[in-house]
Amino acid sequence: MPRNAIRSVLAHKARFLLSAAAVVLSVAFVVGTLLYGDAVTTSFNRAQARAQSDVAVKVEPDLRSTKLDDDVVARLRGLPGVAQVRPIADGYAFLVTKSGEVAGRPERAGGTSFDPGRHRLGAGQAPVGEDQVALDELTASRTGYRAGDRVRVIVNGVVHPVEVTGVFAADDPRLAAGGSLVAFDLRTASERFSPTPGGYTAVDLIAAPGVGQESIAKSVRGVLPPGFAVETGNSLNTVRGDDKLTSILLLFAGVALFVAVFLVANTFTMLATARARENALLRAVGASRRHVLRSVLAEAVVLGLVATVLGYALGIGVAAVLNSAFSVLNGPEVPLRVFGLGALGAALGVGVGVTTVAAYVPARRAAAVPPIAALRTGLAPTTKSLRRRNILGAVLFLLGAAVTAAAIDSQDLIYLGAPLLMLGLIVLTPWLAAGFTKVLRGPLTRLRGMPGTLAVENARRNPRRTAATATTLMIGLSVCAAVTVGISSAAAKDEDDARTGDNADVQITTIPFSDLSSGTVADVAKVPGVRAVSPLTPVAIDLGERRFLSVTAVDAASVRDFLPLTVRKGSLDDLDKGIAVSTATADRYDLGVGSQVTGAMRSVGAQDKPVTLPVVATYDVPESSGQAALVPVRLAPDTASPQTILVKAAAGQDPVQLRERLQKSLDNPVLTVRTKAEAAEAASSAAQSFLTILYALLSVSVLIGALGVVNTMTMSTVERVREIGLLRAVGLSRKLVRSVLRLESVVIALLGAGLGLLAGTGLGVVGVLSQDGIPVVVAWGQLGVFVVLTVVIGVLASFGPARTASRTPILTAIHADTE
Amino acid sequence: MAIMNEHTVAEADRLGKVYGDGDAAVVALDGVSARFGRGEFTAIMGPSGSGKSTFLHCLAGLDEPTSGTARIAGTDLGSLDDEDLTRVRREQIGFVFQSFNLLPTLTAWENIVLPLSLSGRTPEKAWADQVVAAVGLEDRLGHRPAQLSGGQQQRVACARALITRPEIIAADEPTGNLDSRSGAQILGLFRRCAREWRQTVLMVTHDPLAAGYADRVLFLADGRLVDEMRQPTPDLVLERMRRFEPQEVR
Numbered sequence A: 001m002p003r004n005a006i007r008s009v010l011a012h013k014a015r016f017l018l019s020a021a022a023v024v025l026s027v028a029f030v031v032g033t034l035l036y037g038d039a040v041t042t043s044f045n046r047a048q049a050r051a052q053s054d055v056a057v058k059v060e061p062d063l064r065s066t067k068l069d070d071d072v073v074a075r076l077r078g079l080p081g082v083a084q085v086r087p088i089a090d091g092y093a094f095l096v097t098k099s100g101e102v103a104g105r106p107e108r109a110g111g112t113s114f115d116p117g118r119h120r121l122g123a124g125q126a127p128v129g130e131d132q133v134a135l136d137e138l139t140a141s142r143t144g145y146r147a148g149d150r151v152r153v154i155v156n157g158v159v160h161p162v163e164v165t166g167v168f169a170a171d172d173p174r175l176a177a178g179g180s181l182v183a184f185d186l187r188t189a190s191e192r193f194s195p196t197p198g199g200y201t202a203v204d205l206i207a208a209p210g211v212g213q214e215s216i217a218k219s220v221r222g223v224l225p226p227g228f229a230v231e232t233g234n235s236l237n238t239v240r241g242d243d244k245l246t247s248i249l250l251l252f253a254g255v256a257l258f259v260a261v262f263l264v265a266n267t268f269t270m271l272a273t274a275r276a277r278e279n280a281l282l283r284a285v286g287a288s289r290r291h292v293l294r295s296v297l298a299e300a301v302v303l304g305l306v307a308t309v310l311g312y313a314l315g316i317g318v319a320a321v322l323n324s325a326f327s328v329l330n331g332p333e334v335p336l337r338v339f340g341l342g343a344l345g346a347a348l349g350v351g352v353g354v355t356t357v358a359a360y361v362p363a364r365r366a367a368a369v370p371p372i373a374a375l376r377t378g379l380a381p382t383t384k385s386l387r388r389r390n391i392l393g394a395v396l397f398l399l400g401a402a403v404t405a406a407a408i409d410s411q412d413l414i415y416l417g418a419p420l421l422m423l424g425l426i427v428l429t430p431w432l433a434a435g436f437t438k439v440l441r442g443p444l445t446r447l448r449g450m451p452g453t454l455a456v457e458n459a460r461r462n463p464r465r466t467a468a469t470a471t472t473l474m475i476g477l478s479v480c481a482a483v484t485v486g487i488s489s490a491a492a493k494d495e496d497d498a499r500t501g502d503n504a505d506v507q508i509t510t511i512p513f514s515d516l517s518s519g520t521v522a523d524v525a526k527v528p529g530v531r532a533v534s535p536l537t538p539v540a541i542d543l544g545e546r547r548f549l550s551v552t553a554v555d556a557a558s559v560r561d562f563l564p565l566t567v568r569k570g571s572l573d574d575l576d577k578g579i580a581v582s583t584a585t586a587d588r589y590d591l592g593v594g595s596q597v598t599g600a601m602r603s604v605g606a607q608d609k610p611v612t613l614p615v616v617a618t619y620d621v622p623e624s625s626g627q628a629a630l631v632p633v634r635l636a637p638d639t640a641s642p643q644t645i646l647v648k649a650a651a652g653q654d655p656v657q658l659r660e661r662l663q664k665s666l667d668n669p670v671l672t673v674r675t676k677a678e679a680a681e682a683a684s685s686a687a688q689s690f691l692t693i694l695y696a697l698l699s700v701s702v703l704i705g706a707l708g709v710v711n712t713m714t715m716s717t718v719e720r721v722r723e724i725g726l727l728r729a730v731g732l733s734r735k736l737v738r739s740v741l742r743l744e745s746v747v748i749a750l751l752g753a754g755l756g757l758l759a760g761t762g763l764g765v766v767g768v769l770s771q772d773g774i775p776v777v778v779a780w781g782q783l784g785v786f787v788v789l790t791v792v793i794g795v796l797a798s799f800g801p802a803r804t805a806s807r808t809p810i811l812t813a814i815h816a817d818t819e
Numbered sequence B: 001m002a003i004m005n006e007h008t009v010a011e012a013d014r015l016g017k018v019y020g021d022g023d024a025a026v027v028a029l030d031g032v033s034a035r036f037g038r039g040e041f042t043a044i045m046g047p048s049g050s051g052k053s054t055f056l057h058c059l060a061g062l063d064e065p066t067s068g069t070a071r072i073a074g075t076d077l078g079s080l081d082d083e084d085l086t087r088v089r090r091e092q093i094g095f096v097f098q099s100f101n102l103l104p105t106l107t108a109w110e111n112i113v114l115p116l117s118l119s120g121r122t123p124e125k126a127w128a129d130q131v132v133a134a135v136g137l138e139d140r141l142g143h144r145p146a147q148l149s150g151g152q153q154q155r156v157a158c159a160r161a162l163i164t165r166p167e168i169i170a171a172d173e174p175t176g177n178l179d180s181r182s183g184a185q186i187l188g189l190f191r192r193c194a195r196e197w198r199q200t201v202l203m204v205t206h207d208p209l210a211a212g213y214a215d216r217v218l219f220l221a222d223g224r225l226v227d228e229m230r231q232p233t234p235d236l237v238l239e240r241m242r243r244f245e246p247q248e249v250r
């Protein structure tokens, strides 16, 4: 059996070529994803270790208000079995490079307290006082800084000019993740990083030899009041890697795989038709059905194995490219583990499993061929009725549509509705194919004459095959359409929010993981060309009973210039003396002009401060800005960090010039300074680049879909070689033969694309509608591009088959044995 | 050098055809020359493998001879490119194959008018009716080939060959699969084509009865033209054919 299967696959290798290619691509996608995902996970694990290897127990404040200070440290010092106690003050510190940028990855830009136990000085000395720092050696070599250099370090949005006194080596997860480390002396670090005065962010305990981590943790818990998190080094360092990326990639690999199933199934179906005579002859001379079934399945296994091996090799390449092009963390490179057991298993499962499953139904059909078929000549159209299939499809589709429609109100239903709808559509495609081609016959005949009729007739002669082929394109393109609608809508909202959220001419924010300093507001105000400036500083008022009012602190004098507020009652002129609340907030907390808000003003890094504020105004505000309540900025503690600083330009001042001037005079690389137009553009371009990544992931599915069209065109022109010969004999020129096939191919491709784009757009629209407040944006241009792409796919797909078909000499064609 | 006279519609000038090369070379045609005049009905006969089909194919522009020339209405088919050759096939020649003549996706009517549709013409109603009536398919026009009998299919193919009023009708064993009544209908039709409509009919056949409908019979053997008979009768043809038999056994 295996020998026969191999021989048969080899004999039909041209016909299996594209199926194999599809399976190879899918396997490569899966394998590439798994291997790359593995490398990513490894590096994440390395980077997410939260304690150094020698730490037995780490103590951290659990609540914001818990004070981890020298008292606590002193208490820990005396514990039995503890060899060393290291108070630590950790936070974000951004080192500015010689070219004025932030060194290393901003999300891993670490600032810490220098400690000889953790930091091994290689050159220079430990930092002392506010003006000295030490740098880790990786960062030092990347930036070219050495001991003695003067550098700038940004902490909490404030630029500090300091001197580098030393370079050290450290075993710090932030460095493994491609970050940087700036060490201050303990006092300075505590001032800069601890939310409480004189406090630390953590205390590391090192065990004496022979003492277990658990026993230390136990005694630590015994001496500390509640409000502290006490964890052993081991438990801190057993982290789960972030598998989200792998799952997302696998999801797209799954789509590609699903498409490949159709291609493989289609190939085996066409082969079964082409070899019906052969199989019937086998049956006539005494082969059992099982024998025929098994021989076809054996071919599928052989095909699957070959594709798996090739796909695995390609997958390694894919992973290597991904790993070097998109190393998630640019720390020390993580080597690929090329032969993961999981990846091998998945490859075999996907490659062999998918081909065998896909070949099963066609194999059964091949086995069912009656022996008498061996004696029949001419085509024996197996037009088994589609009725039952259509009923099933219609039921699935309608059910899916109903559930999907319901998803507008109940978001999660889309996960049930969308698959049902797509499944129904796939089952219904033969019927739709018949209808679509019937409708097309008239117009195409009128447009293109006989070639038009022939093309349509060819496309409709076997609706199942046409449908299976169209499905390969439909699946990929439906996902494309759905994500396009979803993301364009979200992008439009982001862009709109950026445009209408405030009326500033220039907006200052920071790069991720950095803060704006409240002092920046004053710096901005000094820049010529600035008419007004206001921070938007988020604070909260604790109303008691676990109720918190989130409040934005603003410049009371200029707030009306910056925020699109419509005052309902009272006046914002008095904002300096009290609080203004949105009508929604007023309703929720039962407030009104004249009533009072009493509570504690809360902000990161500051003590709670009791306040009693009269409500001076109520206002309406568009959802895009959404300030629930406003207080004057003087009420916010100095340590509160603005989320955004809004700037209004003086009359006649060009915003772009002002932006440039601000950048120059603030001279702080963690700040992002943008004009309104630039902010809007940035909002939508972020979405665009996300969309581009999704398209790249989906392109594999669309490519396999395109291969499906090539596959069908190739096989059906081989089947029809006699007809093509006959057509040529009665007067169809080579050129027209090609154009008939091209038209047929485009019709099939358009059927798939049309259905996919319609369904995908529909699902995308529902998805958007189910999220409140996002306007539906259908990117017609983008969809148009997909249609054009489909036509191109159709034309290209027909190219090879049409060339071969039109070149075959008439008589060879007519006498060809196609059965 | 053969000189065309004005009545000659098709001409074979020392046509030769060799399949394959070296040891495996098969000489299918070995310098066959013949002329076919307007309104002439010629039957081509000979033992199996004697080159009849090859001859017909070369003359009808379906195959390229390896030597010699085939001319239709004075034009050397070898000098035409694909476009022109396609036009000749579509407009000047009607071809009937021994089997597999029809496109399964088109109805009988669409198959009949296929050569016209291909050049974007509409059939002339009166002529189309006459052709359909002549093949007796009035009530089968909407059927697909799969729904027609072998004889009916063959008649559809004949109707298609006639629809463009080609100067030449070339048929390769058109009655090979038919019962004698259906065969007689088609042969009668070919005779009318020659007599009434002055078309040149070339027909390959093994059947002496069929050859009896023709004006003359050409006999091929081993790729050569070995004999010619005018005003054939089935008996005379049968007599002549018998003489091939010893060679066939060889």
Ligand SMILES: Nc1ncnc2c1ncn2[C@@H]1O[C@H](COP(=O)(O)OP(=O)(O)OP(=O)(O)O)[C@@H](O)[C@H]1O
Pocket: B019, B020, B026, B027, B028, B046, B047, B048, B049, B050, B051, B052, B053, B054, B055
């Ligand atoms: N494509 C081909 N390749 C090789 N040899 C061929 C080919 N076609 C025909 N021949 C050979 O050429 C010779 C003539 O073939 P042809 O088909 O013209 O014979 P025929 O007279 O039509 O026979 P029949 O009465 O059996 O149809 C035969 O010997 C045949 O084997």
Ligand SMILES: [Mg+2]
Pocket: B052, B053, B054, B172
């Ligand atoms: Mg023959």
